[in-house]
Amino acid sequence: MMDLDLLSILAVSARIALAATFLAALPALPLALWIARHDFRGRSFLLGLLNLPLVLPPVVVGFLLLVLLSRQGWLGSALVGAFGARVIFTWVAAAVAAAVIAFPLILGGMRIAFEGVDRRLEDAARSLGESPGGVFMRVTLPLAARGLIGALALGLGRCVGEFGATLMVAGNIPGKTQTLALAIHQQAELGHDAQAGALVLIAVAIGLASTWGVERLRARAAP
Amino acid sequence: MKIEASITKTVGSLALDLAIDHEGSLALFGPSGAGKSTALACIAGLVRPDRGQITVGGRLLFDSARGVDRGAHQRGVAVAFQDHRLFPHLPVRDNLTFAPDGDDGERLEVVCGALGLGPLMNRRPGDLSGGECSRVSLGRALVSPAPLLLLDEPMAGLDAALRTRAIGLLQLAMGRWEKTILYVSHSPAEVAALTDHVIAMDQGRVVAEGPPMNVLTSGAVLALWRDEGFENSFTGRVEAEGIRAGREIWRTGRQDLAAGATIVVTLRASDVILARNRPETLSARNVFPARVAGVTGSSGVALVHLDIGGVPLVVEVTAAAASELAIAAGAELWAIVKATSLRIGA
Numbered sequence: 001m002m003d004l005d006l007l008s009i010l011a012v013s014a015r016i017a018l019a020a021t022f023l024a025a026l027p028a029l030p031l032a033l034w035i036a037r038h039d040f041r042g043r044s045f046l047l048g049l050l051n052l053p054l055v056l057p058p059v060v061v062g063f064l065l066l067v068l069l070s071r072q073g074w075l076g077s078a079l080v081g082a083f084g085a086r087v088i089f090t091w092v093a094a095a096v097a098a099a100v101i102a103f104p105l106i107l108g109g110m111r112i113a114f115e116g117v118d119r120r121l122e123d124a125a126r127s128l129g130e131s132p133g134g135v136f137m138r139v140t141l142p143l144a145a146r147g148l149i150g151a152l153a154l155g156l157g158r159c160v161g162e163f164g165a166t167l168m169v170a171g172n173i174p175g176k177t178q179t180l181a182l183a184i185h186q187q188a189e190l191g192h193d194a195q196a197g198a199l200v201l202i203a204v205a206i207g208l209a210s211t212w213g214v215e216r217l218r219a220r221a222a223p
Numbered sequence: 224m225k226i227e228a229s230i231t232k233t234v235g236s237l238a239l240d241l242a243i244d245h246e247g248s249l250a251l252f253g254p255s256g257a258g259k260s261t262a263l264a265c266i267a268g269l270v271r272p273d274r275g276q277i278t279v280g281g282r283l284l285f286d287s288a289r290g291v292d293r294g295a296h297q298r299g300v301a302v303a304f305q306d307h308r309l310f311p312h313l314p315v316r317d318n319l320t321f322a323p324d325g326d327d328g329e330r331l332e333v334v335c336g337a338l339g340l341g342p343l344m345n346r347r348p349g350d351l352s353g354g355e356c357s358r359v360s361l362g363r364a365l366v367s368p369a370p371l372l373l374l375d376e377p378m379a380g381l382d383a384a385l386r387t388r389a390i391g392l393l394q395l396a397m398g399r400w401e402k403t404i405l406y407v408s409h410s411p412a413e414v415a416a417l418t419d420h421v422i423a424m425d426q427g428r429v430v431a432e433g434p435p436m437n438v439l440t441s442g443a444v445l446a447l448w449r450d451e452g453f454e455n456s457f458t459g460r461v462e463a464e465g466i467r468a469g470r471e472i473w474r475t476g477r478q479d480l481a482a483g484a485t486i487v488v489t490l491r492a493s494d495v496i497l498a499r500n501r502p503e504t505l506s507a508r509n510v511f512p513a514r515v516a517g518v519t520g521s522s523g524v525a526l527v528h529l530d531i532g533g534v535p536l537v538v539e540v541t542a543a544a545a546s547e548l549a550i551a552a553g554a555e556l557w558a559i560v561k562a563t564s565l566r567i568g569a
Contacts, residue, residue, distance in 0.1 A: 121311075124304060127267050127302040128322040130322070142312045
């Protein structure tokens with residue numbers, strides 16, 4: 001029977017999921033604000049394009065990333081050139097894959113959060129002499145906070161559960177890229193039903209703890 | 224501070240075409256849908272006019288021809304919105320002091336005292352009534368450091384006593400704090416009490432402009448507010464027997480006023496009775512000789528402009544009564560006012 005390093009699996013999962021959420025949220029936040037505040041030609045098409053990773057099979061996203069990040073791919077070769085290191089089959093590749101998959105969820109949630117902020121309140125803040133940056137920090141962000149937290153939590157949950165794209169670009173390397181989801185798959189494949197079952201229970205517990213925690217946070221943040 | 228604006232803006236069915244050129248506070252008066260709020264939004268920088276120019280205190284804020292359009296936060300123009308727009312995530316105190324560098328201790332204290340905001344300070348806007356929201360919204364504009372205040376129906380939802388106190392507070396803001404106020408209202412009483420210049424608007428256009436007493440009682444404008452009823456307002460000093468305003472002493476029946484204090488009194492135009500001869504043995508406490516300065520009005524209603532001991536007052540009577548009493552400019556009459564008709568402010 002194969003040795004199961006639970007701590008390592010959890011650490012890899014946490015590292016990849018947190019990094020992926022951060023990677024996805026970084027462009028999603030300004031983009032969501034911009035989309036929520038502007039009406040332009042091709043808005044629907046852009047939204048459709050941005051939502052594509054949500055409906056494509058994750059394996060397809062993984063394949064495209066593999067092409068992009070491999071030594072021959074333009075991004076991969078650039079990264080090798082810059083850092084002298086390959087990305088493919090590392091935890092960074094897993095984080096990028098999860099980030100791409102979770103991006104539409106985070107973007108959509110953030111866009112709805114910003115759209116829910118009453119523009120008239122921002123006008124009031126501006127007329128009181130607050131700069132655009134100040135209006136964002138003192139009015140827009142606090143009023144959108146609950147929705148933003150919800151979007152991040154949803155994204156984080158999706159990153160923890162990511163499987164298909166991660167497997168394509170990062171493999172299933174214990175201690176390096178083997179996340180909880182990949183480990184469950186491996187244990188089930190090997191017929192280790194007890195181990196797989198235990199990991200499933202842990203996954204459920206983590207998921208429940210995060211959704212419950214977010215709900216409590218949102219209840220407390222209610223204005 | 225001088226306000227110069229010449230703007231056009233089409234929003235839906237409203238075609239706003241407004242010209243303002245006035246030194247000091249003024250009022251925009253007109254029925255709802257006249258374009259008053261749109262005009263304020265243009266001056267505040269929240270709505271971009273189609274064409275025109277806006278200059279406040281010599282500072283060019285907007286010029287469509289030269290491509291100048293200063294941001295709302297750079298205009299020095301605070302707005303008290305008709306729909307309040309209080310920040311729901313902040314307690315009343317933080318709403319009042321929201322403006323950067325706006326936490327002037329004196330203004331905050333005076334505003335809170337006059338508008339009775341003290342007990343509300345730690346509450347959130349979601350827990351306030353409509354009238355309380357009005358008070359906080361007005362207070363927030365007054366506490367802000369902006370030299371120009373655009374007040375859009377700020378007294379809506381306030382009862383008579385609070386309204387009179389708010390009028391006193393705005394007079395103090397224009398005096399001691401040197402604020403210039405652009406006051407939007409469909410209440411002739413507030414307009415007359417607060418400004419010496421009013422622009423009457425209807426369907427986006429200016430229909431009359433000038434001193435409130437003249438503009439509001441002219442035929443064309445009278446039709447716009449006939450249902451509101453006119454309310455007079457004057458200031459007086461509290462003395463032992465009553466309130467001295469001009470050469471007369473007005474009896475209020477109130478014992479709780481501090482002697483020597485300057486207060487604002489409001490009186491509805493329909494609450495004054497006119498008589499040809501001095502009436503005897505009346506319950507009314509205030510009987511004053513009055514001189515008719517002029518009569519305006521439209522069909523059915525006459526607005527008699529009186530001078531009572533140096534205080535100008537408008538009295539509303541039916542056209543039939545006016546002709547029966549032969550009321551005309553220069554006539555000497557008696558004005559009769561019940562003590563309880565007088566409302567006392569701050």
